[in-house]
């Protein structure tokens with residue numbers, strides 16, 4: 018079975034850096050280094066494993082991102098892990114686009130690219146909404162098979178395990194479909210030296226809003242469905258008491274809890 | 281008065297606490313109308329009415345359990361069409377967020393996820409969110425369509441406000457995509473007898489410092505002495521010491537209890553993302569430089585194998 022896989026990857030500010038907001042209350046992408054969202058590495062990994070699996074011959078993996086110029090770094094990393102080609106949707110008018118807008122742009126780009134299976138991460142590490150995969154499925158009108166800790170493709174079907182809030186579910190849907198995978202799906206591989214070299218020669222297609230027949234007003238900060246009205250740094254927590262355990266640490270802690278009425 | 285749709289999260293008709301919080305918040309915006317999908321609507325309606333639901337729109341069909349997410353979206357959309365609400369509130373569970381996301385696309389409405397508070401504003405609800413691992417607090421407004429808002433557990437204290445809670449049948453027609461993803465089997469998680477992690481007033485978590493699955497009973501013992509839920513860091517989960525459903529953090533559960541006790545946890549940013557909004561934070565760690573101590577109201581620098589048993593004993597003694 019031949020299989021066209023599109024993996025959606027996001028370029029995000031490093032979570033271990035000091036993340037901030039810009040003047041216009043969008044995520045500040047200048048002050049902190051960006052990288053391929055760690056949670057999307059799992060999506061790339063699962064796509065690679067599906068492409069390599071028995072039921073699939075002749076798979077092609079396209080990695081897709083909507084983001085600023087630097088987002089190319091995220092695409093390069095995914096290519097160096099083993100994806101075949103990349104699509105970068107880049108347009109100044111995209112600045113400030115919210116989840117609904119991003120899902121609209123991604124859906125258009127996925128349709129233009131052609132797909133049997135879309136694989137997403139479980140959430141972006143900056144926005145952490147975890148809504149894009151469901152929105153994509155809704156827009157594309159195909160099944161959503163999301164939050165999988167195990168996934169496989171065979172006989173024109175995608176199956177997987179979803180560890181939900183109250184139960185573990187086994188899911189099954191016909192292709193084409195949108196899947197998302199969690200960080201329980203298995204460690205992502207490191208790019209090999211050979212992979213890094215090969216990635217430099219892999220094609221990266223650039224698309225702008227015109228290419229996707231999207232009007233500037235439909236996206237960006239102006240087109241957003243939500244507006245951030247206020248941003249405040251959380252006041253630092255008042256410095257607490259830290260004691261060294263000299264044999265009575267447990268008792269001291271119990272006294273604190275009693276004082277706070279927890280005991 | 282405007283009506284506000286509240287999506288009910290329940291297990292066989294037993295309404296989960298976050299829904300009661302939603303009803304409480306919904307009353308700031310209008311009259312809550314609950315949407316109950318699945319069995320035992322009449323049982324649920326008693327509780328829902330007690331917490332302010334004027335009406336309970338109920339539908340039951342095998343599709344809700346047999347297929348993923350979309351049948352519930354179809355039903356919520358039917359409720360939307362029937363009510364024309366001022367806003368739609370959904371609990372911020374993984375599934376809740378997906379339901380809300382698809383509804384927002386269908387309605388062409390803006391969506392805010394993981395709100396921790398919400399108020400009425402001149403131009404519609406104003407939501408508060410905690411972002412970048414809770415380093416910032418933002419206030420947002422939805423500018424297009426009917427606001428669709430998912431609200432995190434423990435964002436409000438449920439307040440009783442008796443209302444009719446009248447059950448009305450909701451007619452739902454399922455669309456073509458409703459049966460797209462089949463649930464071929466479901467294994468309910470076994471109850472531990474302890475409070476639900478996201479709903480608990482107290483959470484006791486263990487990390488890599490526990491040094492093995494065989495030591496987690498130490499954490500469970502402390503948790504039981506306080507009537508608390510048990511959490512774990514990803515390091516402990518990845519090592520196979522505790523089930524993933526107990527992971528606290530960015531890719532686990534997000535908790536906001538009255539008291540969070542971190543034992544043998546360093547306090548990495550991804551862990552903090554899931555617990556930083558806890559009211560009181562306590563840590564036990566042998567490394568005085570561990571970043572978790574930046575967050576604590578009270579910290580003990582010491583060996584958890586000494587401190588935790590003593591603490592548990594002392595709590596039991598004090599409780600008599």
Ligand SMILES: Cc1cc2nc3c(=O)[nH]c(=O)nc-3n(C[C@H](O)[C@H](O)[C@H](O)COP(=O)(O)OP(=O)(O)OC[C@H]3O[C@@H](n4cnc5c(N)ncnc54)[C@H](O)[C@@H]3O)c2cc1C
Nearest residue numbers: 487488489513514515529530531544545546550566567584
């Ligand atoms: C994309 C992504 C998502 C992630 N999501 C999560 C998440 O959801 N939740 C999460 O927790 N992590 C998450 N992580 C992992 C996170 O970065 C840390 O690796 C993890 O939280 C570390 O767990 P830990 O604190 O238990 O272990 P460590 O960082 O190894 O800390 C162990 C601590 O125990 C202390 N200790 C050891 N022995 C004792 C003793 N006898 N007595 C007292 N103290 C002792 C040590 O001093 C140390 O501070 C994520 C990472 C990534 C990249």
Ligand SMILES: Nc1ncnc2c1ncn2[C@@H]1O[C@H](COP(=O)(O)O)[C@@H](O)[C@H]1O
Nearest residue numbers: 025026083137138140141146147148149
């Ligand atoms: N700008 C983007 N470009 C490509 N993929 C994205 C983008 N934003 C989100 N995604 C995908 O959608 C998933 C969920 O993101 P979110 O709903 O923003 O938390 C991510 O893990 C990615 O796979």
